[in-house]
Amino acid sequence: MKSLIIAWKDFKIRFTDRKGFFMMIFFPIILTAILGTALSGIMAETSLPKTTVGIVQPDNDAIAKIFVDDVLKGKDLKKLVSVKKVKSENELKSLLRDEKIDAGISIPKEWSGNLQDGQLKQVKLLTDPGKELNGSIIESVLQTFVNRVEITSSSTKTVLTASAQTLTPVGMQNLASELTSSLNQLAKQNQGYVQASSIGKKQVSGMQYYAAAMAAMFLLFNVINGAKSIINERETETLARLMSSPTSKLSILAGKFLGNLYFVVAQFTIFLVVTNLLFHVNWGGNILQTGLIGLAYSIAVSGLAMLFAAIMKSSKTADTVGGVGVQVFSILGGSMIPLTIFPKTMQMVANIAPNKWALSSFIDIMAGTTWNTLTTPMIVLLLIGIVSIMLGTWRLQVK
Structure with missing residues (x-):
């Protein structure tokens, strides 16, 4: 008392x-x-930071290996991005909460399994609300890669289908037009194959x-x-x-x-x-x-x-x-x-x-x-x- x-x-x-x-x-x-x-506004006006990205890669899918080994670990991004292999999506979320990584990517099994249809399976991108710039960098890299793979797959399929026919000059012109239309359509398509989410519900x-x-x-x-x-x-x-x-x-x-x-x-x-x-x-x-x-x-x-x-x-x-x-x-x-x-x-x-x-x-x-x-x-x-x-x-x- x-x-x-x-x-x-x-x-x-x-x-x-x-x-x-x-x-x-x-x-x-x-x-x-x-x-x-x-x-x-200062928080969004700084120079590009070094970003550590966690990767869940469940198998040796060819496209997944190219993305991780040749893109994220490639010479163009090695000064900007460092990669940390993670076993599960739950571990990925835990590392994000503990601020041990800046963003996370969970690649599905057989990522390129639907590529014959011109699409990759959905990838999950996890970001930290307090590190919006880091998340944007990784999302941009991932989306650019997905677009290139899908465009290449679709254009290759189109060329092979057209080449099975006897190509006349008119056929060549139609093929060129079809290729152009296909490429433009894919380039402008909504980025629907990357599912972006956050460990928080709101931006601060x-x-x-x-x-x-x-x-x-x-x-x-x-x-x-x-x-x-x-x-x-x-x-x-x-x-x-x-x-x-x-x-x-x-x-x-x-x-x-x-x-x-x-x-x-x-x-x-x-x-x-x-x-x-x-x-x-x-x-x-x-x-x-x-x-x-x-x-x-x-x-x-x-x-x-x-x-x-x-x-x-x-x-x-x-x-x-x-x-x-x-x-x-x-x-x-x-x-x-x-x-x-x-x-x-x-x-x-x-x-x-x-x-x-x-x-x-x-x-x-x-x-x-x-x-x-x-x-x-x-x-x-x-x-x-x-x-x-x-x-x-x-x-x-x-x-």
Whole structure:
């Protein structure tokens, strides 16, 4: 009970502070409006990225081998596309969700089985909503190959059929006309033999991306502010006097953690509601998913604040080190620049940033995702919070 009283007291102090309110709630909303409006097109204007495509190739079909070995792995695309062989379509989807590949192609058995009719069997193309450019590259390569194979098959069949007859000059003219008509018809035909789908149900807009990015970044600032609150009380010996009271140390530290947690949850809730009402940001069709990821991230941030307070000796040091740290994590975690622009190595390094797990989860939810996709980031965020709380409580000094 005493921990709840301490938590509520800390929450009211921070929430009613005008400067803190402006910096932590009003400012991120303004920044979201600026970035979401002015920079939303940047995500689609970058140079062609290196694309990793997963391939499900169930047999040694001749056309499939040509496509994989001579096209995707050919000299023209080797600098742009790398191929990863995958055993099943389920594994393909799993790799996409884990961002280990940028697009996936599932080739059916006996892909060229219907080629005598001028058509290839349907291919399934899977893409990531957050990597639209990568998906477009692979779709273009695949569709171009399919068209060429079908046109070649159809024109060859036409020539062979016509050649079986005695070709007079008039026959030659008719053959040329038939070939031209056939080629034009196939070239203009609707691309119906590639079935494109996404691991998410919707595309994410620039405004949605930067709303999620600013939420992840500014919630991270509570690591500094929460830690400074504890450090200030330690420097003024308020914490020492509190510890000398009948209240147990565990209750006091729990109150400090909960006070920061209350503020982070309130900040996220206000930000979510305001961006939805003012900028019509759609945070996804499942508000429970958004809320649980937001809560898990809030626990991680509040736990890190406890650990940071235990490590830092003064408010000035906390301000300097924490400010630099938050900016580094903001860039590394994709809050400034979309992660898809980063090299693969940097994307792997980004996993150390807690805001990366929150941001990628918010984007997945906006696109429409399953609970299975959110399991890993939720566990990671909760572990960050729990481990930080344990270490912070153990290391925290009263004086």
